[in-house]
Amino acid sequence: MGYRRKSNENVNIAKERVVKLFKLADDIFSEDSSLSDRYVDLARKIAMKFKIKLSSSQKRKFCKHCYSYLRPGINCRVRTVSNKLVYSCFKCKKFTRIPLIKSVTTKKGQ
Numbered sequence: 001m002g003y004r005r006k007s008n009e010n011v012n013i014a015k016e017r018v019v020k021l022f023k024l025a026d027d028i029f030s031e032d033s034s035l036s037d038r039y040v041d042l043a044r045k046i047a048m049k050f051k052i053k054l055s056s057s058q059k060r061k062f063c064k065h066c067y068s069y070l071r072p073g074i075n076c077r078v079r080t081v082s083n084k085l086v087y088s089c090f091k092c093k094k095f096t097r098i099p100l101i102k103s104v105t106t107k108k109g110q
Helices: 008-028 033-049
Strands: 076-081 084-089 095-099
Touching (some): 008 033
Antiparallel strands (some): 076 084
16 A cells, blocks of 8 residues: 555645634633643644644644643743743643744844
8 A cells, every 4th residue: 555645635624624723722711621622632633644733833832741722821831941931831730841042143244
């Protein structure tokens, strides 16, 4: 059996679905946080199935350890520590550290 590529049409539909699921997770979080966790789980599974890379803003919306939807100030804490952005999940008590990259400066004389 050979490798079969996913058609571009299906990939585009999957990308739209992932965006929609993250929006639904954000909207429903205040009413039912477990349902927003489920939406994030579905979005991740769709992205993995169709090999879609999540944007950096989407990656920061869920915990990498317990896959729960994160809302800063409510169920996670965001701090800057030594040029790193640190997300602390209150559910699993783990940290995600994201380096803060300084902008690239141009060379002298250019």
